[in-house]
Amino acid sequence: DIQMTQSPSSLSASVGDRVTITCRASQSITSYVNWYQQKPGKAPNLLIYAASSLQSGVPSRFSGRGSGTDFTLTISNLQPEDFATYFCQQSYSTPLTFGGGTKVEIK
């Protein structure tokens, strides 16, 4: 199975900050990584697919980069509604696996 390791597991940031979350795969997954946002009590919501493609309706302050084993999700100009938990997911091979999550909290 491909392991997805996210870092940090949590971070504190202020409104307006630029935040970067990292996901590392245990083997090369080319660009087969997706990112989700999950708010408390809600289902995850797709933000980025195929490493860098922005899902329709997602604000442009969200961006994704990377290939191979190292990937990043960046939130520029952090907004109050962005405080949530973020998960990466590899879609290179089954079993499909997720990172452990990064909780973005208000400083």
Next chain:
Amino acid sequence: QVQLQESGPGLVKPSETLSLTCTVSGASISSYYWSWIRQPPGKGLEWIAYFYYSGNTNYNPSLKSRVTVSVDTSKNQFSLTLSSVTAADTAMYYCAIRAGSNWFDPWGQGTLVIVSS
């Protein structure tokens, strides 16, 4: 706009079988691949299976021996059964569309299943 809604018993006894249904609106069940994903309380996400209405099912090997998925095209629903449950199967269970190259969008709101006697 496709919407998914999970339903099923919120409490299941250990060693029994968990059965959940996902009702799809806004699209035909034959239009997409579908998936089940779960999330234990306070923990991360675990993919369970994805499948097409006519077959071509892919299970997570860690659960394969206990999981069955099925489709009811007449009701535009699909189902999950998980046998011989233990407390480790306590989780929020989500149904979702498996889109594109194996990402998930959209998701249902989820249904919490607690395994306890």
